[in-house]
Amino acid sequence: MKFPGFVALALVPVAIASAQPTDLDNEASALSIDSTSGAWRLSWWGTSGRTYFILHSETLMSWTFLPLIEQGSDAWLHYGFWLSPTPPRVFLRLRYTDQPSTDPYGDDFDGDGIPNGWEIEQGLDPFNPADAAHTSRGFTYLELYQQSLGGGVDPTTANVAGLIVFSP
Numbered sequence: 001m002k003f004p005g006f007v008a009l010a011l012v013p014v015a016i017a018s019a020q021p022t023d024l025d026n027e028a029s030a031l032s033i034d035s036t037s038g039a040w041r042l043s044w045w046g047t048s049g050r051t052y053f054i055l056h057s058e059t060l061m062s063w064t065f066l067p068l069i070e071q072g073s074d075a076w077l078h079y080g081f082w083l084s085p086t087p088p089r090v091f092l093r094l095r096y097t098d099q100p101s102t103d104p105y106g107d108d109f110d111g112d113g114i115p116n117g118w119e120i121e122q123g124l125d126p127f128n129p130a131d132a133a134h135t136s137r138g139f140t141y142l143e144l145y146q147q148s149l150g151g152g153v154d155p156t157t158a159n160v161a162g163l164i165v166f167s168p
């Protein structure tokens with residue numbers, strides 16, 4: 001599991017706080033606990049035209065994208081999740097872009113040849129084009145993504161010993 005600290009629920013609309021907040025610092029984001037389910041809930045005002053990512057950290061030293069991309073529509077967004085196992089502490093922050101997008105998972109915001117959705121699945125940064133050249137199991141992530149399109153390699157299960165490498 002790539003995000004052992006998180007057992008994600010769904011992004012669910014909740015009929016609370018329906019009015020637009022007057023203070024939009026940090027998109028008016030707030031963390032709360034759902035009194036019914038006991039799940040954590042990150043809420044923020046999703047501004048129309050913006051695409052949102054969520055990063056989490058347990059140390060504030062390194063941050064990882066959660067497997068979620070949401071687009072604002074001038075309404076509240078809520079992301080519910082369980083923490084399992086419960087870490088001593090967890091930090092969350094939003095990252096957003098105003099880049100136009102009709103397919104936020106399929107678009108490639110940093111232009112590195114890898115779509116946003118595949119990047120966050122693999123623990124890459126959809127705002128850092130340099131990580132496409134980083135290597136895993138003897139391949140760059142760009143190569144692994146391109147191979148995944150052909151169905152040849154699933155980078156989540158790839159084993160170098162089981163790959164055939166062609167040399168020109």
Ligand SMILES: [Ca+2]
Pocket residue numbers: 108109110111112113114115116119126
């Ligand atoms: Ca990319």
Ligand SMILES: [Ca+2]
Pocket residue numbers: 110112114119124125126127128129130131132
């Ligand atoms: Ca990238």
